[in-house]
Amino acid sequence: MSETYFAKKGEVERKWYLVDAEGKTLGRLATQVAKVLMGKHKPIFTPHTECGDFVIVINADKVVLTGKKWDDKIYKHHTMYPGGLRSVSAKDLIKQKPTALVEKAVKGMLPKTKIGDRLITKLKVYAGNKHPHEAQQPAPFPNFHSKRGV
Numbered sequence: 001m002s003e004t005y006f007a008k009k010g011e012v013e014r015k016w017y018l019v020d021a022e023g024k025t026l027g028r029l030a031t032q033v034a035k036v037l038m039g040k041h042k043p044i045f046t047p048h049t050e051c052g053d054f055v056i057v058i059n060a061d062k063v064v065l066t067g068k069k070w071d072d073k074i075y076k077h078h079t080m081y082p083g084g085l086r087s088v089s090a091k092d093l094i095k096q097k098p099t100a101l102v103e104k105a106v107k108g109m110l111p112k113t114k115i116g117d118r119l120i121t122k123l124k125v126y127a128g129n130k131h132p133h134e135a136q137q138p139a140p141f142p143n144f145h146s147k148r149g150v
Contacts (some may be wrong), residue, residue, distance in 0.1 A: 007046040015053045018138035021102060022059040025066060030105035037119045050115060054122045056138050061098035061127040065090060098127035
């Protein structure tokens, strides 16, 4: 009988992937990116170990939202002062900070733990098509659909 394999911190080989978000739907892009950040695309996935890869997202300002979400989707936060509830629509948020939509969508799909806090640091999001990570030689983002053969 074979034992279950658990990946150790030093054994994990990390790769860099490059994703072009232009014309991609925000939620579908975020699920694929979160899956790679967690390492669920690898056969050695271990939930309590960081075994994911780095992901670079370019053209984050050209991401697509379906339906009327540009006006109806509201992002809220509280300043912790009385009456400090602040809200901004997706259309206004992408004007103020073009990378925030992708960052918030991916962060919401990661675990809410210490590991999740470390995983979000492996996500690099840029509004244009230029990025400073050429030295890491990022590979094009593969299609990691596990259930459907698409």
